[in-house]
Amino acid sequence: MTSVEKLIQPHLLTLKPYSSARHEFTGTANIFLDANENPYQTGRNRYPDPFQNEVKKKIAKWRGVATDQIFLGNGSDEAIDLIIRLFCRPGKDEILIPDPTYGMYAVSAQIHNISVNKIPLQKDFELDVEAIFKTIQPNSKILFICSPNNPTGNCMLLDDMVSLIEQFPGIVVIDEAYIDFCPEETMMKYVKQFSNLIILQTFSKAWGLAGIRLGMAFGSSEIISWINKIKPPYNINILTQQAILDAFDNQKQMKKWVENMLQQKAWLTDELAQIPFVKTVYPSKANFILAEMDDAKNRYKELVTKGIVVRDRSNVLLCDECLRFSIGTATENKALINAMNS
Numbered sequence: 001m002t003s004v005e006k007l008i009q010p011h012l013l014t015l016k017p018y019s020s021a022r023h024e025f026t027g028t029a030n031i032f033l034d035a036n037e038n039p040y041q042t043g044r045n046r047y048p049d050p051f052q053n054e055v056k057k058k059i060a061k062w063r064g065v066a067t068d069q070i071f072l073g074n075g076s077d078e079a080i081d082l083i084i085r086l087f088c089r090p091g092k093d094e095i096l097i098p099d100p101t102y103g104m105y106a107v108s109a110q111i112h113n114i115s116v117n118k119i120p121l122q123k124d125f126e127l128d129v130e131a132i133f134k135t136i137q138p139n140s141k142i143l144f145i146c147s148p149n150n151p152t153g154n155c156m157l158l159d160d161m162v163s164l165i166e167q168f169p170g171i172v173v174i175d176e177a178y179i180d181f182c183p184e185e186t187m188m189k190y191v192k193q194f195s196n197l198i199i200l201q202t203f204s205k206a207w208g209l210a211g212i213r214l215g216m217a218f219g220s221s222e223i224i225s226w227i228n229k230i231k232p233p234y235n236i237n238i239l240t241q242q243a244i245l246d247a248f249d250n251q252k253q254m255k256k257w258v259e260n261m262l263q264q265k266a267w268l269t270d271e272l273a274q275i276p277f278v279k280t281v282y283p284s285k286a287n288f289i290l291a292e293m294d295d296a297k298n299r300y301k302e303l304v305t306k307g308i309v310v311r312d313r314s315n316v317l318l319c320d321e322c323l324r325f326s327i328g329t330a331t332e333n334k335a336l337i338n339a340m341n342s
């Protein structure tokens with residue numbers, strides 16, 4: 001058994017995946033009478049490519065990996081769910097997550113009856129590597145690390161992440177949902193080096209495509225082929241696949257948006273820092289800012305009465321009295337600052 005196979009849920013090792021019509025035939029033909037589709041052409045009457053080859057070719061070129069190192073999911077949330085299902089035995093295994101972090105890792109784990117072991121971040125929001133190593137048990141199958149982290153906004157230290165990947169006996173998932181806002185921080189080059197590393201990215205943030213639901217997982221071709229075996233056959237619909245191809249034709253737009261949002265983040269950081277009831281504005285590598293208020297619950301309510309919704313994170317560990325502000329347009333950000341100042 002390979003080191004990856006040793007981590008996979010044993011009953012999946014012999015799984016024979018569902019083989020769809022589009023999967024079994026790969027040549028070229030003019031007449032498709034194999035999938036019980038409606039034959040009248042609407043542009044949507046056919047099942048989508050189950051492995052999204054056209055889309056993956058674009059992503060492979062853009063990210064410098066092979067197409068067989070890419071899994072595409074109905075949002076990164078689907079990738080998180082499938083990764084947990086692939087490696088964790090319900091009622092037996094656990095995942096490790098830093099606290100605070102993105103909420104879906106714990107929710108997905110709980111749905112599958114997998115326990116969640118939370119390891120507090122340090123006060124500066126960095127990983128507590130020593131505490132993580134002390135927590136590891138034989139049934140600790142996956143370690144999730146979010147970098148830049150949601151909701152704190154910081155990237156984890158490279159050396160910490162590398163030593164965890166090197167020494168963690170299970171799978172390390174690094175969620176880079178916000179990496180387009182700090183491309184210099186990506187761990188993508190380590191995908192080639194470590195067979196237990198999976199990197200998640202998404203089209204939901206910088207690309208402006210949260211509504212089409214497309215997330216990416218990058219890993220060794222071995223891990224990716226396992227995720228593909230357990231995915232729903234047609235998990236990415238044709239509208240989504242087409243929207244991504246269109247977005248790649250207009251990649252300049254994404255870069256412009258990122259530039260604008262980074263400028264706006266700098267402006268908003270300055271402005272927030274000048275508001276008397278704002279106590280701390282945390283530095284952010286992402287497209288949101290975490291800031292500590294005098295009284296987060298009431299500041300949140302005041303903003304709502306003025307028609308502005310932000311995220312109240314004050315119940316989250318290490319985030320006492322904190323609100324999280326997504327970066328909006330220049331007009332929206334000005335409206336936010338005006339509302340907070342009035």
Ligand SMILES: *Cc1c(COP(=O)(O)O)cnc(C)c1O
Nearest residue numbers: 075076077102150177202204215
């Ligand atoms: C927003 C976000 C995602 C995005 O998930 P999608 O399902 O791709 O929209 C993933 N991880 C983190 C940390 C996020 O904040």
